[in-house]
Amino acid sequence: MAGSDKGKTVIQQVDKNLVLNSGTPILVMQQLCKSYFPGAVELKVLRDIELTITSGEYVAIMGPSGSGKSTLLNMIGCLDRPTRGTYKLGGNNVSMLDDDQLSLIRGAHIGFVFQSFNLIDQLNVIENIEIPMYYQGFSEHESFARAAELAEMVGLGDRVKHRPSELSGGQKQRVAIARALANDPLIILADEPTGNLDSESGADILGILDRLHREGKTVIVVTHDDNIAAHAHRIIHLFDGWIKRQEYRK
């Protein structure tokens, strides 16, 4: 199929330096719809989403439960494909990609930070950070050096051999952030990153995200907490699958 071929060539040509210029649109959604068919009736979860996010932005996505937040998050994270409309991430038309290419895109362009950390219990800190690099085909030496560097950066340089079970919640989330940065992704995609943390660790994590934004990373946070959303420069309010309004700060 022409579509999948096109997707493949685009991915092979990915040049990260090109898209890192501030102000370049890296995420473009046009008339994007997502529907589920649990029975005979079509269940529209996302309706005609029009969204553009440029490089270096700090965006919060808010909305009550059932507003389509999670679905939009999955869509942005390339875990799911739209039913209708287009979604372009760094020049790749995600709606046209097959499963393997989606995996490749996720691994190369998305850095996930989950509410429940999602670290792998039998691996230590370094090995957890190495996972995305492993699937991207980094060499052993390269991957280890970068993982150690990232662990140091999030303040866990002295705990690289610890298992997730030996870390506090805040430390776990730092490991997750280090892991999200491993492939130098286009977008850091955080889903309620402080939801399982006490306020102190939560503030700590938000501080790291702020720092990443200052360093030029594109950060998207999905939350229902106004205080967290207050860190972002743009807040997108979702309601019943629509973008109800967008709020710009500063």
Add this chain to the structure above:
Amino acid sequence: MLTFRLKRTFKLGIKSLWMHRLRSTLTTLGIIFGVSSVIAMLAIGEGASRQAQEQIARLGSLNIIVKTVKPSEDQRPTTQEQTMVEYGLTYTDAERFQSSIPDVRVVVPSRRISQQARYRNRKVVTEVLGTVPWFTDISPIRLLRGRFLSSVDMHHKQGVCVVDEQVVTELFAFDDPIGQDVKIASDYYRVVGITSVHDHQTPGSNITGSVPAAPSSGGANVGTIYIPLTTVKDRFGETSIQISGSSGANIERVELQEIVVKVGSVDEVLRIRRVLETLLERFHKKNDYQVIVPLELLQQAKDFARIFSIVLGSIAAISLLVGGIGIMNIMLATVSERTREIGIRRALGAKKRDIVIQFLSETLLLTLTGGILGIVLGSAIPFFVTYFSDHPTAITGGSLVLAFGISATVGITFGLYPAYRAANMDPIESLRHE
């Protein structure tokens, strides 16, 4: 890079398996027992087959053995009083074989008598075998010292004998047997040679189910003493006479217990066997003979051994199959337990193929470890079987390769489905899984 990935995959596999040590060990046990039973069963089968073939080969594959058999009851005239039965092979038969069948190379007639042999004050009951100098052509015995019977001995009906090692140990404690005189019945025979033991009781007797040819008193004959056939005829008479029966006297007269015919090549064996049988049918109405063809027995033994091995191997293979199902069961449990991990990996860029490789490598680790331990255990079992039961066993390289191959195949076959299930889970669903 590829080696790094492979190393990583296996390291991860070992880690995950190590986390569930008991479970992994129990799963591996299934494969260990499966593989070791395949190897042990095949080794036992192979051992039995080799033993049978060895015994038959000792009879000589170029030989056709004609034995005297006591005719069955209804075929001989029975009266209440004294009966005299004459049966068995005769000297005439031996001459007839030699003269009327052109392709026969050697004809060896023998006569067996169970007799007491004496040397000084030591005595032993042995088998006295009256035979011809070319007996060595059809028998695997080796001459250890001195010489075997010669045609001069035959011609002059000399009172000489050749003894085997067993007789030597029984009769001659410290003396050199060569040149000594052994008393058999009422005559003395000079020892001219010593041979190795001819284990003629075992070969084929349990396979063919034939009646012991010698109408001897039975029991334990120790060793064999060879004397010229002409001498036997001269000193013990033309025929062996045996008196048996509790009520009256049943007298049995037998001239020869055995005639061995040796042919030139293996191809001729079956043809000459037919000729022999035709000849015998014509002159022996009483059906008092039995023709044994070691070559045929050898083929039968090989066929039988093959079936035996297939049956044993199949039983063992079933246990391996059960082990494989156990592995699949555990892997399915592992996959559903690690649903979340699969989701995380998929989100972080793992392709379906990466997940398949991860779980397949774990299954392979389990089965190959089981396979290797099974080979070790399977090689030890036949050793103990031989040690404790004297049953011969033989481990062939082929059976090791087969067992290892099967365990690898089991690993891949039963690992594929769980791995496939893991890879095809929806990443979103898996991430949500608790």
